[in-house]
Amino acid sequence: MTLLADRPAVVEEGSDHEHGAGPSGFLKWVTSTDHKVIGKNYTVTAVIFFLLAGAMAMLIRAQLANPDSTLLSQHTYNEMFTMHGSLMIYLFVGPVAFGGLANYIVPLQIGAPDMAFPRLNALSYWLYLGGGSLMMLGFLTTGSAADFGWVAYAPLSNSINTPGAGPDLWIVALILTGFSAIFTGVNLVTTIYYLRAPGMTMFRMPIFTWNMLVTGILILIAFPVFTSALVLLWCDRHLGAHIFEVSGGGVPVLWQDLFWFFGHPEVYILALPFFGIVTDVIAVFSRKPIFGYRGMVFATMSIAALSTSVWAHHMFTTGVVLLPFFSLMSYLIAVPTGIKFFNWIGTMWRGSVKFDTPMLFAIGFLVTFLLGGVSGILLASPPVDFATHDTYFVVAHFHSVVMSLVMAAFAGFFFWYPKMTGRMLREGLGKATFWLMLVGANVTFLPQYLLGLKGMPRRIAEYAASDGFTTLNRISSAGSVLLFLSVAIFLVNVVVSWWKPIPAGDNPWDASSLEWATSSPPPHHNFLKIPPIRSQRPVWDYNHPEDRIIEHAKARPGGFVASGGVGTVLLADVNVDGEDTLETRDPDR
Amino acid sequence: MKIESYVLLFVGFFFGLVGLVYWLWSHEDAGSVMLLGTFLLGSVPGFYYLWWSRRMRPRPSDDPDATLEDGAGVVGAFPGSSIWPFVLGLGATFVALAFVFGAWTLGVGLFLAVAALVGVVYESRRGGLV
Amino acid sequence: MGIPGGAKLRRVARFLLFSTIALALGGCTLPTFGGFRGATTQGQAEFKLWSWMTMAGLVVAAIVWGLILWAVIAYRRRDPDKMPRQFHSNAFVEVIYTAVPLIIIGVIFFYTVKTENTVDALAPHPAVTVRVTGFQWGWSFSYRDPQGKQIALVETAQARPPVLAGNPTSAEYPQFVLPLGETTQIVLESADVVHGFYIPAFNFSRYALPGVTNNFDFTPVHTGVFAGHCAQYCGLYHAEMLFSVRVVRPGAFQAWLSTQPASGAAT
Numbered sequence: 001m002t003l004l005a006d007r008p009a010v011v012e013e014g015s016d017h018e019h020g021a022g023p024s025g026f027l028k029w030v031t032s033t034d035h036k037v038i039g040k041n042y043t044v045t046a047v048i049f050f051l052l053a054g055a056m057a058m059l060i061r062a063q064l065a066n067p068d069s070t071l072l073s074q075h076t077y078n079e080m081f082t083m084h085g086s087l088m089i090y091l092f093v094g095p096v097a098f099g100g101l102a103n104y105i106v107p108l109q110i111g112a113p114d115m116a117f118p119r120l121n122a123l124s125y126w127l128y129l130g131g132g133s134l135m136m137l138g139f140l141t142t143g144s145a146a147d148f149g150w151v152a153y154a155p156l157s158n159s160i161n162t163p164g165a166g167p168d169l170w171i172v173a174l175i176l177t178g179f180s181a182i183f184t185g186v187n188l189v190t191t192i193y194y195l196r197a198p199g200m201t202m203f204r205m206p207i208f209t210w211n212m213l214v215t216g217i218l219i220l221i222a223f224p225v226f227t228s229a230l231v232l233l234w235c236d237r238h239l240g241a242h243i244f245e246v247s248g249g250g251v252p253v254l255w256q257d258l259f260w261f262f263g264h265p266e267v268y269i270l271a272l273p274f275f276g277i278v279t280d281v282i283a284v285f286s287r288k289p290i291f292g293y294r295g296m297v298f299a300t301m302s303i304a305a306l307s308t309s310v311w312a313h314h315m316f317t318t319g320v321v322l323l324p325f326f327s328l329m330s331y332l333i334a335v336p337t338g339i340k341f342f343n344w345i346g347t348m349w350r351g352s353v354k355f356d357t358p359m360l361f362a363i364g365f366l367v368t369f370l371l372g373g374v375s376g377i378l379l380a381s382p383p384v385d386f387a388t389h390d391t392y393f394v395v396a397h398f399h400s401v402v403m404s405l406v407m408a409a410f411a412g413f414f415f416w417y418p419k420m421t422g423r424m425l426r427e428g429l430g431k432a433t434f435w436l437m438l439v440g441a442n443v444t445f446l447p448q449y450l451l452g453l454k455g456m457p458r459r460i461a462e463y464a465a466s467d468g469f470t471t472l473n474r475i476s477s478a479g480s481v482l483l484f485l486s487v488a489i490f491l492v493n494v495v496v497s498w499w500k501p502i503p504a505g506d507n508p509w510d511a512s513s514l515e516w517a518t519s520s521p522p523p524h525h526n527f528l529k530i531p532p533i534r535s536q537r538p539v540w541d542y543n544h545p546e547d548r549i550i551e552h553a554k555a556r557p558g559g560f561v562a563s564g565g566v567g568t569v570l571l572a573d574v575n576v577d578g579e580d581t582l583e584t585r586d587p588d589r
Numbered sequence: 590m591k592i593e594s595y596v597l598l599f600v601g602f603f604f605g606l607v608g609l610v611y612w613l614w615s616h617e618d619a620g621s622v623m624l625l626g627t628f629l630l631g632s633v634p635g636f637y638y639l640w641w642s643r644r645m646r647p648r649p650s651d652d653p654d655a656t657l658e659d660g661a662g663v664v665g666a667f668p669g670s671s672i673w674p675f676v677l678g679l680g681a682t683f684v685a686l687a688f689v690f691g692a693w694t695l696g697v698g699l700f701l702a703v704a705a706l707v708g709v710v711y712e713s714r715r716g717g718l719v
Numbered sequence: 720m721g722i723p724g725g726a727k728l729r730r731v732a733r734f735l736l737f738s739t740i741a742l743a744l745g746g747c748t749l750p751t752f753g754g755f756r757g758a759t760t761q762g763q764a765e766f767k768l769w770s771w772m773t774m775a776g777l778v779v780a781a782i783v784w785g786l787i788l789w790a791v792i793a794y795r796r797r798d799p800d801k802m803p804r805q806f807h808s809n810a811f812v813e814v815i816y817t818a819v820p821l822i823i824i825g826v827i828f829f830y831t832v833k834t835e836n837t838v839d840a841l842a843p844h845p846a847v848t849v850r851v852t853g854f855q856w857g858w859s860f861s862y863r864d865p866q867g868k869q870i871a872l873v874e875t876a877q878a879r880p881p882v883l884a885g886n887p888t889s890a891e892y893p894q895f896v897l898p899l900g901e902t903t904q905i906v907l908e909s910a911d912v913v914h915g916f917y918i919p920a921f922n923f924s925r926y927a928l929p930g931v932t933n934n935f936d937f938t939p940v941h942t943g944v945f946a947g948h949c950a951q952y953c954g955l956y957h958a959e960m961l962f963s964v965r966v967v968r969p970g971a972f973q974a975w976l977s978t979q980p981a982s983g984a985a986t
């Protein structure tokens with residue numbers, strides 16, 4: 001299934017040797033402005049934070065496996081769930097999506113040579129790494145790491161209730177990563193608006209790229225609010241600003257408003273990229289075009305918009321918010337989400353579904369996310385939320401969601417790993433990872449729904465034997481062991497792929513979007529040749545001429561229909577004074 | 590450029606509407622202000638793009654029939670590699686540290702940040718690796 | 720163009736729907752799905768909504784899971800050389816699955832607002848008023864007469880508890896008392912950070928929010944002792960910010976009230 005006969009031999013190690021004098025090794029890591037290098041750096045860093053946060057989750061589950069547990073002190077436990085949540089949300093799921101996979105894939109999918117602002121892109125990464133390191137530095141301070149929960153509700157987060165350097169580090173770390181995210185958002189939107197290849201109209205972009213555009217805009221809406229709120233919190237702690245303090249005439253609940261105005265869109269900043277991955281993976285492994293493409297785009301935009309008007313559904317039990325408004329807006333999100341679900345099913349419908357690992361993970365996502373969605377609808381009803389707020393029911397709800405996103409992330413890893421490295425991951429190990437994760441996630445989190453309904457509050461370091469929470473907690477902890485194994489097997493898979501490589505070729509999955517037209521890994525500045533773009537599936541059209549859908553094509557010389565020819569992009573990639581000037585040229589002239 | 594502007598105008602339109610409803614219904618300040626801000630975030634660049642899309646030369650990336658030759662010419666200038674983002678990021682991290690420990694790191698951080706700004710400006714003036 | 724397999728699926732869906740409704744109506748009592756039935760009138764209203772919504776949710780989920788499973792099994796790749804037909808939209812189906820969820824949501828929203836108004840309704844003349852204050856790490860329950868004068872006080876004795884949490888209903892933790900069948904108004908406040916006043920069996924929680932006073936009513940319908948927790952994380956000993964509530968007949972309530980000191984330290 002090769003796209004082009006005359007492509008250069010697959011480059012074994014590193015992709016920019018044809019570039020000549022580019023630095024390598026450590027210097028490359030520090031100085032590269034190539035979106036592929038930065039994307040890989042982001043991915044690896046984010047996965048490291050995932051492993052750290054996962055280790056904390058294992059400690060949490062170990063603590064809760066027994067009643068009256070004294071494995072961790074109350075204080076340590078509080079640190080653990082705070083840092084577990086913070087690392088997972090701020091440093092893993094978001095960055096791995098918009099900093100890692102999107103950074104790597106979006107320019108490839110639209111036929112761009114790089115992100116629009118490569119230096120800014122590099123700065124995003126360094127701010128992210130700096131911020132992440134500062135947050136972890138909290139563990140080394142004499143006090144402790146942050147221990148006010150990942151939401152840092154005022155006034156618990158003030159300098160009296162949680163004094164010390166750990167919480168301060170948490171605040172400044174998130175200011176840094178906040179700027180990092182904003183820069184990435186700007187970069188994504190600009191790249192998608194300005195660097196698309198000729199013929200790559202907006203409605204031909206892969207859904208992943210569409211979702212990253214919307215995610216980028218959502219980042220620009222949400223993160224500035226959070227970053228400024230953190231600055232205000234810092235002022236409260238150090239300058240006595242009393243913005244969130246009753247004593248100085250401030251309003252504690254204002255923090256919750258600001259936080260959740262960021263926090264709920266953040267949930268979709270985390271989710272939309274993975275919706276995009278799943279959409280594309282399902283289409284590829286069903287050998288069909290996406291069902292309801294435009295509906296999908298519209299649904300993404302509606303979800304993003306609605307998600308920014310539901311923030312106070314996290315504040316139903318404050319007693320000071322407009323319940324019907326936020327309840328209705330939350331319910332409405334179910335409509336575009338439903339559209340997406342049925343489009344996913346429609347894409348598989350009468351297709352030819354092949355169960356390679358990425359597809360298995362995508363199906364795992366569907367199954368698990370549905371559960372999170374249904375429990376989310378329940379929580380959007382204020383009376384039901386009164387009964388379940390801040391219990392394990394909520395913990396179970398959002399873990400159904402985030403574990404489905406983790407599965408989608410793995411779908412993305414398995415799908416694009418060959419593109420990023422030129423090597424395949426092992427299918428057998430991949431399938432083991434999948435089944436352990438699917439079973440593990442549900443064994444871990446289904447019992448937590450019941451625990452919440454029985455009245456177990458979240459964020460408690462211990463419970464009494466007589467509470468009747470023990471059995472379900474044990475089942476949950478056992479499930480988390482399966483999750484641990486699943487991730488361990490994934491790491492083995494990566495090691496094996498380095499130790500005994502199986503070359504991937506350019507397009508191992510018979511996929512359809514532009515990133516599969518170039519070599520694996522792609523060369524510096526991405527493309528030596530680009531096929532004509534005449535539909536949402538340029539590579540598919542090229543490989544399956546009899547099965548293409550060309551909705552709009554005047555037969556123009558050099559166009560796809562007329563000649564089936566291959567255009568050539570990027571001939572002049574010369575390093576003049578350290579800057580590469582890229583030109584597109586007509587191959588025939 | 591039209592679809593691009595519609596995407597942003599959709600944001601403006603949606604939050605204009607929702608912001609208005611929310612304000613009239615709740616009279617709550619914080620949320621209304623944030624919704625107003627979001628309305629502006631969508632509509633200001635959205636209208637600018639719309640205005641601009643009428644004036645600009647059509648772009649090959651908006652033309653469903655464009656061929657690669659239509660896009661022939663300079664795509665842009667991209668830096669090969671640069672040390673300055675790293676230096677600036679390090680500087681910012683040190684500055685951030687100063688807001689926790691109130692210490693000498695502020696000087697180091699500011700020095701690195703300024704050096705990076707100067708470096709980046711010179712780099713894009715005259716080029717030059719690292 | 721119709722969706723093949725649709726008729727079969729519709730039949731399955733109809734079966735699921737009807738069997739659930741039959742179960743619910745025929746069985747007379749609503750299924751709990753693990754939740755509490757509610758020991759107050761407000762909690763019972765919540766329970767009804769919870770049960771119906773969960774049923775609806777599970778039916779929808781079952782249909783969608785079924786469709787996913789069907790698609791995955793029926794359309795698995797059997798012949799690697801056969802290319803499926805490349806269809807990519809169906810306006811009719813797409814409109815249906817946009818419109819139907821909208822209708823479902825309309826119905827759910829209607830009942831949500833109705834229930835919410837029941838749960839949040841405040842009686843103009845409650846029989847009892849209790850001012851509840853959350854603090855790090857405990858609760859105080861101050862009974863007030865109609866003039867606002869404190870007539871009884873129950874509070875946490877040990878704000879810095881020993882390291883292991885006990886059962887909320889044990890004597891280490893404060894227990895306040897409510898009269899059966901009468902409406903008690905709770906006036907909820909916080910002395911420091913945000914706490915969550917949560918009684919699982921009442922299907923209810925509400926933040927104790929600094930600077931804000933929250934009012935809500937309980938009208939208990941069962942006697943008994945019920946556990947209470949702080950639900951909103953409030954710092955080091957959050958796990959031990961426990962209490963309980965005992966519901967007794969009105970006569971016993973008056974007797975209990977008269978034995979309580981108007982101020983100070985009985986727990």
Ligand code: HEM
Binds near residue numbers: 058060086088149
């Ligand atoms: C890998 C398996 C995981 C396990 C076993 C796990 C376990 C837990 C548990 C038991 C809690 C509740 C702690 C408490 O309330 O006392 C928790 C909280 C949380 N988890 Fe996870 N988790 C996992 C993965 C994730 C992922 C992937 C994410 C996000 C992407 C995530 C985000 C959170 C957040 C935000 C909280 C709330 C923290 C807080 O209350 O401040 N978790 N986790």
Ligand SMILES: [Cu+2]
Binds near residue numbers: 263311313314
């Ligand atoms: Cu939310």
Ligand SMILES: [Cu+2]
Binds near residue numbers: 949950952958
């Ligand atoms: Cu608490």
